[in-house]
Amino acid sequence: MKNTLYLLLFFVISPCISTKAQGLLQEKNNFTRQDTLRGSITPEREWWDLTYYHLDIKVNPKQKTISGTNTIQYTVLKPNQVLQIDLQEPLVLTKVTQNNKELEIKHDGNAHFVTLKDQQNVGATNSVIAYYEGKPREAVRAPWDGGISWKKDKNGNHFIASSCQGLGASVWWPNKDHMYDEVDSMDISVTIPKGLMNVSNGRLKSVIDNKDQTITTNWHVSNPINNYGVNINIGDYANFSEVFKGEKGDLDMNYYVLKDNLDKAKKHFKDAPKMMKAFEHWFGPYPFYEDSFKLVEVPYLGMEHQSSVTYGNKYMNGYLGSDLSGTGWGLKFDFIIIHEAGHEWFANNITNVDIADMWIHESFTAYSESLFLDYYYGNQASSEYVIGTRRGIQNDRPLIGQYNVNNEGSGDMYYKGANMLHTLRQLVNDDEKWRQILRTLNSKFYHQTVTTQQIENCLAEESGLDLKGIFNQYLRTIKIPVLEYQVEGKKLHYKWTNTVKDFVMPIKIEVNGINHWITPSKEYQTLKLKSKDSNIKVDNNFYVNVKAL
Known part of the structure; x- marks a missing residue:
């Protein structure tokens, strides 16, 4: 969406x-240089393969800020010493470290090029820690014009969510922001004010009371995940669940809704197991x-x-x-x-x-x-x-x-x-x-x-x-193909127009209530009819236009 x-x-x-x-x-x-840096597999991206993220952040609803780290683990595919991390303004990538050594960063708009000090040996598994902070872009019309939605529910509780498809996950956290390389697994730790709950991807592993009016929710994703699929959702949630008997066994289906909507959600979300079955x-x-x-x-x-x-x-x-x-x-x-x-x-x-x-x-x-x-x-x-x-x-x-x-x-x-x-x-x-x-x-x-x-x-x-x-x-x-036809006596003449050079597609028509498959070309083909007053209908399950002459 x-x-x-x-x-x-x-x-x-x-x-x-x-x-x-x-x-x-x-x-x-x-298109700009930033479009290319965002949309291409740059030399600073292609030499390393993502294996694991640990996104560990604190969300401050009152100030509308996010701060924290992302541990980025990777396997070296070929020699290189410069690694690209993406993070969009106005967020600031403050520091990147590897093996406790702070690294040089060259900032180029939303792309950040990190020069690594340690030798990157092919086949090795290494990691860097990216530190960041600031006010992320606020969603204008989520999810189409995304970012972070800082809202409140009708009871005045904070109601916050991320949405970033197309715009890119780097609008709210630092990562390798290109679709081609999905991380293999991920941990998501989100610290928020007490009285709220954060729901992210995967399974909830723990909720930690930090003794300072905050809690930290820890979620673990065990499957590969694309960056824009990662999310935070913070609110005054109620939870209910069910088990779906699926093709691979028992599937846990969990629902998190605002507490005031719990009763209606229990009725309305019956579409969810129906969806899963279909x-x-x-x-x-x-x-x-x-x-x-x-x-x-x-x-x-x-x-x-x-x-x-x-x-x-x-x-x-x-x-x-x-x-x-x-x-x-x-x-x-x-x-x-x-x-x-x-x-x-x-x-x-x-x-x-x-x-x-x-x-x-x-x-x-x-x-x-x-x-x-x-x-x-x-x-x-x-x-x-x-x-x-x-x-x-x-x-x-x-x-x-x-x-x-x-x-x-x-x-x-x-x-x-x-x-x-x-x-x-x-x-x-x-x-x-x-x-x-x-x-x-x-x-x-x-x-x-x-x-x-x-x-x-x-x-x-x-x-x-x-x-x-x-x-x-x-x-x-x-171009939408046009089936052009005309009836001449007991003959049906037909052909394709408005098509590309190599377009070949048969189509089903109905003649006097009987189905026929025909294979038009760019030249007129002919089908013999049983009567001069034949009724011709083109099956509208085919996405084509029809022109009767």
């Missing part, structure tokens, strides 16, 4: 905005049994923080009570619970190497909304929902962004991407095979970072279909 979804919704509910204005809102072509069916086992699953109430809409999914949908079905598909099916579930938890498979289990490939996160997860409906309400409900979401598609920019500059593609990565996947499901033409393909993705790329090409190759291999042109069409252009 981030600015792309906001833009999509903004356009859905604001149709009066001109096409030109919409394009200007989403366009960013002037998504384990479609995608395979929940990827983080060791770390449990949590829903955590926050003062913004929600985000897919790994094993600590945040929730702020005001205990309503739909998206804040509205149906994004316009079909009615979107009111059958709480959008935030289903969508954000779906990211546990696509974003947290399978993670893009470069943010330019964020369609991998958002397309599959937007499609998961319809698969949830499919599981409980059937194929027709699923199809109607995903087709209904086409009304939000802008076709303003390709789904894939520009690489190495921290640039994501169009907000269409949500529902244009979902409809591309729905089209692929039609081409596979076997729902059980399609389910196994989705499960294979999650087993083959379990806890991995991936590229678009890897996902394309896997889908093609598992389906047995030539999908190259289809991916080029839907991911890399704004």
Whole structure:
């Protein structure tokens, strides 16, 4: 969940905005050195592999400050003596040490280059400790314009949360802020005023009374985790839990909500085990049994923080009570619970190497909304929902962004991407095979970072279909294929227009109530009809435009 979804919704509910204005809102072509330092695998990043973090911080709500350390453990992959740590202004990286030796830091905006004194031998496991402090960027419109949300609940208690997808986790803590390298495990220690509780990722190991009007919560994450998936959530929380009997055994499901909302949450969060049952069916086992699953109430809409999914949908079905598909099916579930938890498979289990490939996160997860409906309400409900979401598609920019500059593609990565996947499901033409393909993705790329090409190759291999042109069409252009046809006597003439060079895709049509598969090309093909007055319908499960001549 981030600015792309906001833009999509903004356009859905604001149709009066001109096409030109919409394009200007989403366009960013002037990249800076900071974009490159943030978005590329620099020489100061590539020589070391993350193995462990210990983020140990103190949060001061009154002053809106954070201070503390991050211990960064790594394995040396090749010789180098300069290491890049990312931390965004106005936070200050005050010191970095290794083996009790303070190190020289060259600051370059939000990138900080640390010169190591000890020899970095290939294969060795070393660590540095990064010290920092200051007022982190305050979220303006979380989660789309993120940072730290410093809010209060209706009883005047502090209600604080982090959200940083796209913006980067370095907006609130120092780390190796690039998607390609996930840390293997992590400890998160957060010191806060007494009377509050912090909920972070993984499992709660201890709560320590510091005897100075503060407590420290210690959480441990035992699985690989991407940086933006790390979170803090601080509030006057009540907790309840249940055990889900899943594919890998017992899964602890914990819920942290404001105390005043406990009763309504116990009723409303019944969507959570329903979600888990449906998504384990479609995608395979929940990827983080060791770390449990949590829903955590926050003062913004929600985000897919790994094993600590945040929730702020005001205990309503739909998206804040509205149906994004316009079909009615979107009111059958709480959008935030289903969508954000779906990211546990696509974003947290399978993670893009470069943010330019964020369609991998958002397309599959937007499609998961319809698969949830499919599981409980059937194929027709699923199809109607995903087709209904086409009304939000802008076709303003390709789904894939520009690489190495921290640039994501169009907000269409949500529902244009979902409809591309729905089209692929039609081409596979076997729902059980399609389910196994989705499960294979999650087993083959379990806890991995991936590229678009890897996902394309896997889908093609598992389906047995030539999908190259289809991916080029839907991911890399704004063109929607047009099936152009005309009936001439007892003949149906048809062809594809508005397609890329290598686009090849069969499509299902209905002639007088009977289904036919046809394979159009860029030249007219002909299908013989039984009568001159044939009724032609194109299956609208395929995301194409139709032009009858």
